Amino acid sequence: MGRAPCCDKNNVKKGPWSPEEDARLKEFMDKHGTGGNWIALPQKAGLRRCGKSCRLRWLNYLRPNIKHGEFTEHEDRVICSMYASIGSRWSIIASQLPGRTDNDIKNYWNTKLKKKLMGSTGGGAGGPPPRAPRQNHQQHRPVLLPYSSSPHPNYNNFFPGSGALLQHQSELNIPHTLTLEPQQDYMLNSSNSMTHNGSTSHLLHVTTTHRQLQVKEECGGGGNMIAFGCGDQQSCSSSDGTTAQYGGQFGGRHHGRELSFDHNGYSYGAYNNGAVEQDQQKLFQQQQAQLDYGYEEIKQLLMTAGTGADGGSLIHDPAAAELIASHAAAGKLTMM
DNA sequence: AACCTGGACAACCGCCACACC
DNA sequence: GGGTGTGGCGGTTGTCCAGGT
Secondary structure, three states: OOOOOOOOHHHOOOOOOOHHHHHHHHHHHHHHOOOOOOOOHHHHHOOOOOHHHHHHHHHHHHOOOOOOOOOOHHHHHHHHHHHHHHOOOHHHHHHOOOOOOHHHHHHHHHHHHHHHHHHHHOOOOOOOOOOOOOOOOOOOOOOOOOHHHOOOOOHHHHOOOOHHHHOOOOEOOOOOEEEEOOOEEEEEOOOOOEEEOOEEEOEEEEEEEOOEEEEEEEOOOOOOEEEEOOEEEEEEEOOOOOEEEEEEOOOEEEOOEEEOOOOOOOOOOOEEOOEEOHHHHHHHHHOOOOEEEEHHHHHHHHHHOOOOOOOOOOOOOHHHHHHHHHHHHOOOEEEO
């Protein structure tokens, strides 16, 4: 049983707007505003258009103070760094760029920035963070990193001279002890490939959030892509349709610190209705305690602590877990 | 000159969350 | 509390145009 359409599709005009329609809509909006109802607006304004179409036309084109034309380098940076942090939340990104619409930014990203960025990475790992499903703001607020601190891994290639933004990129060379910063992404050095489930991986991401460790393995060339998640369920799918999903919670005592890894209640820097909750960001910053893992602990975490969707460990292959742990403990994890 | 291709932009579609009754 | 209407969002498609062959 489908919904009733918002308008009579047979009786509305589609396609590009004519100057006359634009003028009529603009005149009506100037005089009356939306009247709180976009659906009823076309009839009142004498337009044979769907209300949604009117709304879109107004918001994306006719509204005052809309900025068209070339994006500045600053805007490029904001878009890229926010995309790296929150993915394709165009409306939120648009809220940071006065005069730009989400549609504009989306088109600009899809047609120019994405290619520019991919070109600078050589087609490597530059994907957005996995997009969380649409959130019930009151129940599961997504983690939102301060975007300026989470640049694209190849940000420096894309914007020469922006090295200051990569202040977190440093090698960790602490034998057998790995210090993971909460809310930070790490990338395993790709010089060593590893085998998991019969496929060779070339890249491995370790993401830490407060009380959360997430390992994501990727293969180049459109191969398998596997995400190991803790707390919130994580899932990734690949272009060839192979998907692996692990989720759940795990916990234990490490360095005398109780780690529950239950994600609930630990989303800091969240946004709500598009507005960053700054006080929550402050709270997050205050609670940025370091998480210390040794080789055995990392291995243990990976091998035994998971209670994923399949009830198994995060990594089924002992050799794989050992390899990750050894790389981590040997300091071969690079902050992204 | 005709055709093809790719880029840029505008618009549509379907889904979801929320407000209201 | 449930049903319904609406607004908002993101993904996708359509259209136009410029440049290349």
